[in-house]
Amino acid sequence: DLAETMGIAPGDELTLYLYGRAQPFRVARVIPTRGVAGVSSGPVSRNAFLAPGTLVGAARAARSTVEPHTLTLVSNVGGVEAGDRASDAVEAKIRAVLGPLTGQGTSVTKAKQALLDAAEAAGDGLGSFFLFIGSFSIIAGVLLLVNIFVMLAEERKPELGMLRAIGMKRSRLVRSFVIEGTVYALVASLLGIGVGILVGRAVVVVAARIFNSFSAEEGGLTLAFKVTPISIVNGFALGFLIAFLTVAVTSLRISRINIISAIRDLPTDGVHRTRRRWVIASTVLAALTAAAAIPAVANSQGLGTYLYPALTALFLCPLLVRFAPRRWVYTAVAAAVLAWGLLANTVRPEVFEDGSTVTFVVLGTMLTFSAVFLVSQNQDVLTRPFRRFMLRPTPGGLASRLAVAYPVARRFRTGAILVMYSLVVFTLVLITVLGNLVNATVDNEVRNASGGFAVRADFNPANPVPDPARTLTSGRFAGQVSDAVPLTLAAGKVSDLGRLTGPADTVVLGADPAIAEAGLYPLAKRLDGLGDDRATWRA
Secondary structure, X not given: OHHHHHOOOOOOEEEEEEOOEEEEEEOOOOOOOOHHHHOOOOOOOOOOOOOOOHHHHHHHHOOOOOOOOOOOOOOOOOOOOHHHHHHHHHHHHHXXXXXXHHHOOOOOOOHHHHHHHHHHHHHHHHHHHHHHHHHHHHHHHHHHHHHHHHHHHHHOHHHHHHHHHOOOOHHHHXXXXXXXXXXXXXXXXXXXXXXXXXXXXXXXXXXXXXXXXXXXXXXXXXXXXXXXXHHHHHHHHHHHHHHHHHHHHHHHHHOOOOHHHHHOOOOOOOOOOOOHHHHHHHHHHHHHHHHHHHHHHHOOOHHHHHHHHHHHHHHOHHHHOOOOOHHHHHHHHHHHHHHHHHHHHHHOHHHHOOOOHHXXXXXXXXXXXXXXXXXXXXXXXXXXXXXXXXXXOOHHHHHHHHHHHXXXXXXXXXXXXXXXXXXXXXXXXXXXXXXXXXXHHHHHHHHHHHOOOOOOOOOOOOOOOOOHHHHOOOHHHOOOOOOOOOEEEEXXXXXXXXXXXXXXXXXXXXXXXXXXXXXXXXXOOOOHHHOOHHHHHHO
């Protein structure tokens, strides 16, 4: 990494400052960043390997009171990653052997465990983001399956009516649909494995190019495409299960047909009086979700704050339609769910602080479904301003009447199609918003971190620049550098943090008093008695 950063090749000469003294060296060879060459506390390992005894000799020649730092690397039994399972036990044994030396500058760190944990966290974060975006596609796919089977039933409605008329039971009709849907789901899931692998490969290639454009310090990652038998089985099983459950639920709905209307292929009003047991069951579920919603909203739980109140309103529909017109009930419930989804974060501002993507998936789905359902239940109201135009005996009026005839007559299917399109558009808008949000956050963080300065210049403390502020604003820099504030950096460790078992690495900054006047660095927290940020920096 050091050779790549400095553009060094074998045979080149470079100067290393060892204990304040410059010493020339010639590069023998450049080695890959693996094993000992990859030892580092950060994402980049800028290491240089010298001949044995060089550092000790340099310390003695400079009469330094600080001895070279000694590292002892311990390799656990097991493979490259499997050996990490013994890290905790090995650490405990080493600490027991060291005894009082642990309080005299000797520390034990589990470098490989920290690296693996960071890699797993990065992988889980990427996986969570891709699943977050893909969740809306999964929901749209389920609606597509519902639409397909509803259309299959509509096309064969006379056939289904005749089968019911000659004595075929409703359960067997459901069974025939489930068998047919299972065959479709099985074949489609098998084909989906190949298509999914190709799409996954394309996503990794695109994402890898994006991350490779950043350096390791900037958050760059090396992405590798990998397919495992477990992932293939899980993907197949999940896709087949979603399709099977969708087919089963849809089959139960389309099996409730009027035999005479089905034989004659007549449209049905789709209105059925809900049975009493369903009303009682839904009311009980509404009471349970309402009870769960109270603590969820009070504690600002992201998922529960949005989901439980919406489910409560949904489960109350069978009871409410017995006392009010169906359209009024559905319109009121859809409007209430939509309003709650838009306004809940103003009532409970901490609702998004858990950082879970499930909250956003539930919120996006809830808003989309409620908005589409509200529109589909009031299509005649929306088309009323255009009724005078549609009733004209002109080609345009005829085309308009034909355009709205089917959506108004088939509200369920129209609503499902609208939800699919809405989820697709919602996902595109969401990705655009997230991209702009990330860009705005980066700009804001850079502005806060720079404090009004444009350049950061680092110099070797073993070869210090005398009076950096004067040197960088005078002489050949006069008129080019308006101001400079020197900072002193040192690596350190912080202990007694409570939630950590051992000391944590940190960077200590020594700030010049001029920092309070030259540039304002905003503070996240401060003692109230110190006043504003400038007063705190002065103190």
